Amino acid sequence: MASSLISRRFALSLQTNLWLSAPGCRYVSKAAPKTQLEYDYDGPSMKTSVPGPRSQALTKQLGEIQNNLPFKPEMDSVTLVRSTSSVTMRRAEGTTWWTWTTTACWMSTLRSRPSQLSTLVNRPALGILPPENFPDKLTESLLSVSPSGMTRVQTMACGSCSNENAYKAMFIWYRNKERGHNMPSDEDVSTCMINKAPGCPDLSILSFNGGFHGRTMGCLATTHSKAIHKLDVPSFDWPMAPFPRLQYPLEEFTRENAQEEARCLEETEDVIVKWRQKGNPVAGIVIEPIQAEGGDNHASPDFFKGLRNIARKHGCAFHVDEVQTGGGATGKYWAHEHWGMDDPADIVSFSKKLLTGGYYHKDELQADKPYRIFNTWMGDPSKNLLLAEVLNVIRRENLLEEVTRSGKALLNGLYDLQAQYPGILSRARGQGTFCAIDICDDATRNSILLKARDKGVLLGGCGDRSIRFRPALIFKEYHVHIFLNIFNDVLAEHK
Template identity: 25%
Template sequence: MQTVKDWLELEKAHDSGIYTKHEVVIVRGKGARVWDSAGQEYIDCVGGYGVANLGHSNPYVVEAVKRQAETLMILPQTLPNDKRAEFYDTLQGVLPPVLSRYFPCNSGTEANEAALKFAMMATGKRKFVAAVRGFSGRTLGAVALSYEPKYREPFGPYGHSVVFVPYNDVEALKSAVDDSVAAVFLEPVQGEGGVYPATPQFLQAARQITQEKGCLLILDEIQTGMGRTGRVWGFEHFGVVPDLMTAAKALGGGVPIGVCAMTAEVAEKMPKGGHGTTFGGNPLAMAAGVAAIRYLQDTRLWERSAELGREFIEALRSIDSPKVREVRGLGLMVGLELGEPSAPYITRLEQQHHILSLAAGPRVIRFLPPLVIEKSDLEQVVQAVRAVLS
């Protein structure tokens, strides 16, 4: 029988080495909790980097995947499929009518790659404006939009140019957007960059400026979508509708999925064969997506996220510690910024209190719990944070 040490050694021996591994082997999850190979239970505030909004092994999604796996798992998009059509129709039910055309793929960075290409073809331009601290993925197109130098600089130059402006700085955005820009690319809440919500003035200005300059507004809802921020989509807080929107993570309820949603005007500028994907839009992922969206609609989990998020943020702010610099977030997308590196505290939360959290930059502890998490679990998280900071 394999031991914890065996599993760890096997994974580390064959892994590419690009991830810093925890010294634990997680083997099972249910709702907002996961268990390691020794049977130890953890409150999961990592949530698969924001994938597990509906909870681990959500029974509604599990049943849909089982049924579809027995029916048909793979089919290219050249062959129409009932589940793909159903996914499109279900997705349209939670999006503004103008975002009516979809390119399904397998991940968030693939969705952002698609958005870049569709924007280039729609405008005939190859310059983009993105935000300081923004993160859009690590593939060669999307990584150019990711501000952190360690992600971006080793792989340039790129076939498109990106100008970075300070997040929430309207005047800087006005200065950066000119007639040569294809699109402005923003997150409604910056996740990897430190959990910084946009101001309404900034996103509303982005919408107005792009319309005035004849370029596009692309919003990255990969982490903010599917109820995470207290609305179905983060942009709903700000009263704006983008020309393109990317989604992934929680959209498949745990199954790999991505989508670039866009207006018909944008979609029609891409020539046949201008972009493609082998696995994107496969019936298995489409069935998972239908189940995930319908479960979200039936349970209205975004309302739970809004309520629990407000209480969680207030409770974290009540912690009396000189180490806490700021607590910020929207819904159950929460960041606690410290005046020192956060990594030791993330480790202590795991090892001493069996709570999983993650970093967002060097000084921020980020919490992305499943939206089904119990209030008592969040109270336990606050107690643990208070303890490790003391």
């Protein structure tokens, strides 16, 4: 039953299909060892031009009901998922895509057992009336993969509300420290009702250039990836520090990258001091282990260790945002595990691949009164059922080890293509299958994305001119080689 959550394996008949027979220079790639196949899958199937007429009609219909501006009709935008596969998508025209953009979610199903029906059909208000089995289900799912040093988890609905409430938890913790954990004063209580200090204190969250933490009001103040997210929306006066801009390949620029990270750490500490002096002290620091939306920007474990020490030194909570990186794509459940730290964070937020939102936190960041961290739903217990089954499959099939193997093959293949097309590609980088490569300019990137789409492969962009690769955890090495051949065909058309 759990195996239906994640599709098994692709058939190797892909190379005989029409979509792989387009003329062009082929990437020289040795097929990986073949494994027993449990069901047939014959690859992307392009039934119409993109967008197809059915998709255009459905997109228009939906646009008359709600905002559909984020949709991309050229991507055949209306999805009908008829498969349990997390690597393919069935579109409205009957087209089947091979998707390399699965960071955002799992597409999974669960055959309901009688004992699960109540959870699946009821959605309780978890903050006040959680179901009887909720503690057990949290233990089976989220707490079974909790980050080092954390035994508490607060569920939420999405990534933005996870970060928003994590920020609130950091502010509450910071003010309780300042009061010596005494009760709020009458002045605190009265002034907070009119948005004035000291009840609404002048505190801040420090974030990093290029970071993305969500689109709600507090999160937007810490998001610095694209102007479209922030334009016309008022923001808090909160500080921003530089994120390292590393040179690749890393082994050739060890000294330069160490200097760059040292510069960023020094500037970060200077910003914290400056904001305290101006009367707006930093209560917490938020950072992604890999800046995904901002361009797949990496930093070394030493950088994050240094940042953790700065947070301790200045009494700031340290919040690691794993909304995009959590869930196994880097070869570990949490990208920050690659830092090798026993005490990596005070708060770790999650969503997307974890199916539910929320954040792990240390005991001292537990809210001290009811309704301080609260909303109607505070998550959805049915998602914990799904997550528990997904985690069972990951463990049983050793998928994190699979990610490490296929990620190495993918990154090595990107290095080879980068050498073959130096005028187009640069800065190949990645951890596990969480990989990216830069394109020479934005126009070329958009053309490559469209041509890959026309061959049945969905890729995504990030940053100013990067393409990011987010294959499912079940991708094998031979899937990587098949993809590299397709990607080479696309690049050959731009040579």
